[in-house]
Amino acid sequence: MKILLKNAHLADPERSSPQTGDLLLEDGRIVGAGGHITVEGAETVDCTGLTAAPGLVDMHVHLRDPGFTQKEDILSGCRAAAAGGVTTLLCMPNTRPAVDEPDTVAYILEKAQQADVHVCVAGALTMGLEGKKRTNLQQMFSAGVTALSDDGRPVENSRLMAEAMQEAEKLDLPVLCHCEVPEITAGGKINDGEVSRELDVPGVPRASEECGTMQVLALAEAFGVPVHICHVSTKGSVAMIRSAKKRGVQVTCETAPHYFALTEEVLRQKDADLRMSPPLRTEEDRHAIIEGLRDGTIDAIATDHAPHTPEEKADFLKAPSGAVGMETSLAAGITYLVEPGYLTLSQLLYKMSAAPAKILRLPFGGLMPGALADLVLFDPHEAWTVNPEKLHGKSKNAVFKGMTLRGKVKRTYCGGKLVFCDESER
Missing domain, CATH: 3.20.20.140 (Metal-dependent hydrolases)
Structure with missing residues (x-):
């Protein structure tokens, strides 16, 4: 399956020039990064206002x-x-x-x-x-x-x-x-x-x-x-x-x-x-x-x-x-x-x-073509309050519980598979 992430702020920590552009994911890897990508038959996700990072x-x-x-x-x-x-x-x-x-x-x-x-x-x-x-x-x-x-x-x-x-x-x-x-x-x-x-x-x-x-x-x-x-x-x-x-x-x-x-x-x-x-x-x-x-x-x-x-x-x-x-x-x-x-x-x-x-001697490809499609999409400005009952693990002993933090994860892809989607994004 092809997934096209449109209009994201691309934040690759190994490269010093962040840009707004697209990412194309296919067969578990990034096959296109940056600029305006046009492709047929892809699931398209509008990422306007979101930051994409490894x-x-x-x-x-x-x-x-x-x-x-x-x-x-x-x-x-x-x-x-x-x-x-x-x-x-x-x-x-x-x-x-x-x-x-x-x-x-x-x-x-x-x-x-x-x-x-x-x-x-x-x-x-x-x-x-x-x-x-x-x-x-x-x-x-x-x-x-x-x-x-x-x-x-x-x-x-x-x-x-x-x-x-x-x-x-x-x-x-x-x-x-x-x-x-x-x-x-x-x-x-x-x-x-x-x-x-x-x-x-x-x-x-x-x-x-x-x-x-x-x-x-x-x-x-x-x-x-x-x-x-x-x-x-x-x-x-x-x-x-x-x-x-x-x-x-x-x-x-x-x-x-x-x-x-x-x-x-x-x-x-x-x-x-x-x-x-x-x-x-x-x-x-x-x-x-x-x-x-x-x-x-x-x-x-x-x-x-x-x-x-x-x-x-x-x-x-x-x-x-x-x-x-x-x-x-x-x-x-x-x-x-x-x-x-x-x-x-x-x-x-x-x-x-x-x-x-x-x-850890693990491969790290960032957001470059050929890298594993392991990505996080987040809104760096969104404020949210940590509610332990809404956490996804079994235990709720959260160190930041009740605190308001800024920066909200919206989507996570691992190997090109969507493994997390914030409820507000569905």
């Missing part, structure tokens, strides 16, 4: 499948992804069983064939995510993993971590690190600071993340291997990564929308949906994250989409950490980064599509 690549997602499908599963998580303009995602290995054997990788990839978007798999670095014994990285590579991580847990054994990083480099598999020192976190629930003391809630010091970051950077530098640092949240981590990059350390990193949009102040509500790991920090940290995005220290924006049931999130102190975010990530970026002038729309889209694709 589908987003979310490199940090918890699909909870296998083992926790009451929270999310592969198909429901991918519906949420499509509704947020995400056409490729990397799912994390902290499932039950953990993604530490080829059979579990095969299960995810087979089920993902029926999903709305492309699913890549992060295999575990250590068996059971316990940090004691390395997985068979060669077997995981052969099974089809895209990256390696013990996400949610740091690999505290430095020798084991160094060996894993060196072997992963030989396989050209990126290693994604959750930087934390559990002994410093020590049961903390929110950022250690003014709000935690006021609420009399155990705090998580910045040092927990920053000591973990320092360790990983030291290993990458000493052994000359690449590393990717997940969900950066503190001023100190940004400064260390910036310094390491200047020294030539092969490090990339990501942050999440809640770290550039929100601070610990919102925790005064005692709403567990606003608790995540690492926690929301201070205004000083938030500005440091924004500056890191501006100067290129922070390469990518990912969501750390972490579904939990309402029952789990009912108790502020006992609830697990995490919030869902794929359906709000683009709008949060537009609202908190583009509109205030910190990033251009093209820069935001680069950090949400091209950059994560390159970190």
